[in-house]
Amino acid sequence: MAIKSTGQEESNILTTRQGHPVYDNQNLRTVGNRGPATLENYPFLEKMSHFDRERVPERVVHARGAGAHGYFEAYGMVGDEPIAKYTRAKLFQEKGKKTPLFVRFSTVIHRGHSPETLRDPRGFAVKMYTEDGNWDLVGNNLKIFFIRDALKFPDFIHSFKPDPVTNRQDPERQFDFISNTPEAMHMITFLFSPWGIPANYRQMQGSGVNTYKWVNKEGEAVLVKYHWEPLQGIRNLTTKEAQEIQGKNFNHATQDLYEAIEQGNYPEWELCVQIMSDDEHPELDFDPLDDTKIWPKDQFPWLPVGKMTLNRNPINYFAEVEQAAFGTGVLVDGLDFSDDKMLQGRTFSYSDTQRYRVGTNYLQLPINAPRKHVATNQRDGQMAYHQDIVEGMNPHINYEPSSLGGLKEAPMAGKDHMPHYNASLVRAKIDRQNNFKQAGETYRNFEDWERDELIFNLVDALSHCRQSIQDKMIEMFNACDGDYGRRVSEGLQANKMMMEKGAKSDSDEAVKQAEQVSKEAKPY
Structure with missing residues (x-):
């Protein structure tokens, strides 16, 4: 028997799907205002888990995409210094070292067969098949985002997706959310400018958006931001130009990428990083972990560390582009997470989505599988076709530790990075929000x-x-x-x-x- 509401006051109160009242729908529970987030954020986990499963089988976001294969060539340096000073990640160490990769470009909000001329951020996801396993650098063409707390991600996407009643996108729904989300002003300034419609995938920038860490052999860490700079130059479209293209071809960006590679006109991007010491930086008027902010170039210069070249088109779109699965938590040794609250929320969501969308064993698919031997104690699940058995290993043992011939832990490649926290567990916003300054600077620039x-x-x-x-x-x-x-x-x-x-x-x-x-x- 259904329980009826006792009155209007109760019926419009936000709850979880368990019926629990939601007292704070704005902030994750974190160690101190800056993070990190903690796993017992049950309302967030419930909210995000449901959000990840809203569409079948198309991606909830980034549904419209194109992809290509290529390689990354390391410079072995960061600026004028050996890169080993900052990170022990093997793919960066040797000048000229090439790492195979796959890239998927996409639009964020719109459906799988939507025009590529629509105003929308573009996804820029790179999967590198390194000798230490896969590294996924998952970002967008723009360097910032709409929100700074992962708890708000489903709300943001819902406001930009079609109305659940009319099935039409509605500017009033979008700006209703934005007008109550002041940190989005910087992103809105970019999105509604020509930067909101890149001319194609080859001539757009890429960014990791969130802040990560690099860790060296001594376990010392620095904060880092990643930027892909197209060597073909940057080009964006006006609304009129986009409409003219859309009237003739709504696949123009996919076609442009495919034909350029087929003709041997291989697109290239230089990977640059910005480096910052891992502390709060009170001299800045914003929190460096805030993903709605850009780190000023004059204070934190872009330092080139390598170059990406795309030189091979997929031979099967579904197998390679549609089933490609990325996750912000896919990091190799020498790369680490920062306390960025959006990054930590994305790290749960991305891989959780792939297990649902593609399947439990999505990492056994060739496009997602590492280019090295995999040995785990994980077994079975839907569509399992490969078992991680090592020659000489006891096939009866699928647990660790064991004295009967099971898998062993790997030796550390360097000292473990151990950040220290001394703060209360709270639900709170970061202290230095400064929601409007950079948006104004971007407008004036x-x-x-x-x-x-x-x-x-x-x-x-x-x-x-x-x-x-x-x-x-x-x-x-x-x-x-x-x-x-x-x-x-x-x-x-x-x-x-x-x-x-x-x-x-x-x-x-x-x-x-x-x-x-x-x-x-x-x-x-």
């Missing part, structure tokens, strides 16, 4: 045509929103930059006057037509 395009696109989208949402957005644009807010406000006012004038003209014309029909009507 745009060229005139980029600012014009940004204002045009924002006004067009916000015109579909109610006044209260427009007002909140204008207030936040003003907080970013006065000219930014003024131009959006004036654009909306001008748009409203045009619509009212058009409606009045249509109404007057309708009255005239009705009067004419009345005059010409013949009596029965």
